Amino acid sequence: MTQSETPSTLPWQLSERARKLTSSAIREILKITERPEVISFAGGLPAPATFPVEPMRAAAERILREDAAAALQYSATEGYLPLREWIAQRYSTNGARIRPSQVLITTGSQQALDLLGKVLICPGSPVLVETPTYLGALQSFSMFEPRYVQVPTDDDGLIASALTPELTAAARLLYTQPNFQNPTGRRLPLARREALAELAQHAAFPIVEDDPYGALDYAGEPLPTMLSLAPEHIVHLGSFSKVLAPGLRIGYIIAPEALQFKLVQAKQATDLHTPSFTQRIVHEVIKDGFLETHVPTIRALYRDQCAAMLAALERHMPEGVSWNRPQGGMFIWASLPAGMDSMALLEEAIAHNVAFVPGGPFYASEAQASTLRLSFVTVPPAKIDEGIARLAALIRARL
């Protein structure tokens, strides 16, 4: 939208929530960094080389040949039953069976956040989030005007023992990404998952386990989901965006039926249902075990790119810059030397054709201005090295 930067004034009154709305800082940055000469570590986009184009082409062809009337018609708000059954089966363990009635298909995982906001949040409701947390969740929940309560974290993610009765009083939900969190890449250890699953069984609010990156652990040794530890008490969000393709917008919520009942009503009012055709494509592609061979190729690619970035950081960064070593996912979290502001650095970086995302927007409040998020998944290793070298030079010049 060319006109979107300076919209003329409207004669119409907007809602309170609309007046508070701002664009995602990341999206505005991404627009700038789309120039081909920019080495961008800003993107959260999966590598297109991993998209299974041929299986999708075959699936689309078969669906339109054998099942077109249903694939192109209005369909159930809950989602395509065979896909819901597949997901329920996938999440069932020896200890706990997940029922298809616990699964709701959403238009991407982002819609799951919108529906949870609709069903759980009143203006002023306390909502517990990590420090920092996923920016998209802040955007979705903010439409329902909560009061954010930040839960302390360390290099292992959310500090479960910090969830005291005082901190969680009157909370409507706790939102967490336990696997390779966006933006920090951190993974929550088993003991903390167990503590949260235990809490979930007694808490007066749901724990929302958002897990878009869980399949991307480089060693292929996933930790148990909190859902598997407390299958009747956790709200689990999943997505096919990172293991198949995001452009299909297929995500899902696994939740107790009593909450699902309300989420379905909210979804009906929101978009009636997720497209029938794309749900069927996903099911057709994955139903015979495709992910078992496909996901390891994504993991291997991202593991190598992550290693390349870690090596480049080691090689080029001056003392005072620190970063973590993720065991999976798409992001590295870094801190600049004390007093250095990542937003100011970004302006200079873009002038030198390298980009990243400043950490500030990921904090519900009290942002750490020295932090930044680096994504390595869409940049080839040689370019990673060049981009990190450029960034290091700019940091060095500021020291």
Add this chain to the structure above:
Amino acid sequence: MTQSETPSTLPWQLSERARKLTSSAIREILKITERPEVISFAGGLPAPATFPVEPMRAAAERILREDAAAALQYSATEGYLPLREWIAQRYSTNGARIRPSQVLITTGSQQALDLLGKVLICPGSPVLVETPTYLGALQSFSMFEPRYVQVPTDDDGLIASALTPELTAAARLLYTQPNFQNPTGRRLPLARREALAELAQHAAFPIVEDDPYGALDYAGEPLPTMLSLAPEHIVHLGSFSKVLAPGLRIGYIIAPEALQFKLVQAKQATDLHTPSFTQRIVHEVIKDGFLETHVPTIRALYRDQCAAMLAALERHMPEGVSWNRPQGGMFIWASLPAGMDSMALLEEAIAHNVAFVPGGPFYASEAQASTLRLSFVTVPPAKIDEGIARLAALIRARL
């Protein structure tokens, strides 16, 4: 959802809006009437025989061959630019050019209602609706807890002269379906469109012209949209659900850029963007004039089915039952003899394997219990006659 009828109680507190939520009466009825022995006039579903399966298959194949990386990747919240350009061109007239920057692609027209509710409605805001109005709009807007104000109507739809300053005071929007309204099938005459377009240019609230059925006028002689009469002051909603296929969930909002700016921010928080792949399929199918030959075949089918139902009503219904003669769309609106309740009739009708939708749920308040909606688009003429005969016998028995 088997468990959805009697969900167990939750230990979690729900939002105020969630506690007020109810399922669509129509969807609950549709579930009952899916039995093949039921002659159902309850559906609002387009006839699957009209879905252009082969052009869609060819489009999907070409897109995944030539443009897969973009079609399967995250994309702009505003929508696929060539599709937005096509829509802008389609709505441009000699008098008024519509700009692509005025067009936002939505996940079905239902999402347009959700986004408008988010951006315009505060709890208690007056929202003007027709008497009766589209049930899906009531569901979407109700998530934002407005106070509905019903605008009087007659057989020609909304009575424009009833929009006095008293009635419209503090309104946040006026919602209307001027073409073959769901549920009444009524079409707003030109003079009233002109009066509303005039009002739109001075009103302190937007007039939302929802137009899913405009292309389905049987004579192929559409009246001007209000958008064409006041292109900078009307919010126009369109959809490909009735002219291509609803299962793709592709709709759009045409609005002044200053409102679009806020709608885009709201959509970003809601589902990031509508699936890239299905947007491209729609564009690929329609870009070379497909609708010019396709839409007339849908019109002809629905015109014949409508005529068959009108003839059956004439043949079988007892005195005291009245109905209108729509010039387009998918619905006939009928009234039972004074004092007869359509909801009570429905229960008996279902026992006799015939179904319709009672009119009550389409009223924001003060429902007319004797009204009902009859859809003719998915029932073959012989079955239409049989179903109407059954219904007439039940009404006669109650007289």
